[in-house]
Amino acid sequence: MWMARMFRCELPNTCLISNGFASMGIAVPGAIAAKLVHPGRNIVAVTGDAGFMMNSQELETAVRLKMNLVVLILRDDAYGMIKWKQLNYGFENFGLDYGNPDFVKYAESYGAHGHRVESAAGLKPLLEHCHSTPGVHVVDCPIDYSENDEILNKEIQRRAAAI
Numbered sequence: 806m807w808m809a810r811m812f813r814c815e816l817p818n819t820c821l822i823s824n825g826f827a828s829m830g831i832a833v834p835g836a837i838a839a840k841l842v843h844p845g846r847n848i849v850a851v852t853g854d855a856g857f858m859m860n861s862q863e864l865e866t867a868v869r870l871k872m873n874l875v876v877l878i879l880r881d882d883a884y885g886m887i888k889w890k891q892l893n894y895g896f897e898n899f900g901l902d903y904g905n906p907d908f909v910k911y912a913e914s915y916g917a918h919g920h921r922v923e924s925a926a927g928l929k930p931l932l933e934h935c936h937s938t939p940g941v942h943v944v945d946c947p948i949d950y951s952e953n954d955e956i957l958n959k960e961i962q963r964r965a966a967a968i
């Protein structure tokens with residue numbers, strides 16, 4: 806949802822999202838399809854950890870097709886958006902936290918490159934490294950969603966000021 810709200814598209818059809826029913830699991834197969842259509846473009850699949858795990862086996866497809874592709878996993882070890890919604894409705898956090906595999910080792914088990922982001926400042930150079938190094942790259946990016954409300958409020962104010 807942050808991608809839908811905040812990603813600045815410079816050109817049409819450069820940010821593909823499963824709108825409407827908003828089905829999870831589109832990111833990796835969607836990125837593979839985008840790469841097949843536009844092999845010359847840099848493609849990044851941005852996905853939550855739960856969405857990634859719904860179709861992560863497609864890493865095999867990307868590796869087998871010898872694609873240059875980046876998968877950025879926003880990992881909070883939870884159904885983050887549902888947790889946020891439930892919290893806003895006053896519901897307790899029930900059944901929303903879970904464990905994940907070690908995404909670096911998981912990527913390597915498919916023959917992909919596995920990376921872990923160690924700091925916010927490290928993300929950009931890591932993505933640049935991924936784009937300039939052939940192969941499928943999986944980036945495990947730990948996320949702290951505790952600032953969701955603050956970011957949202959700032960964005961609402963920014964848009965209101967722009968009207």
Ligand SMILES: Cc1ncc(C[n+]2csc(CCOP(=O)(O)OP(=O)(O)O)c2C)c(N)n1
Binds near residue numbers: 826828855886
């Ligand atoms: C196939 C499918 N099942 C359930 C949902 C409902 N749903 C929307 S967001 C979400 C949690 C997503 O978790 P994650 O992919 O880890 O991303 P996060 O919200 O933590 O960034 C769920 C279960 C959905 N959109 N699609």
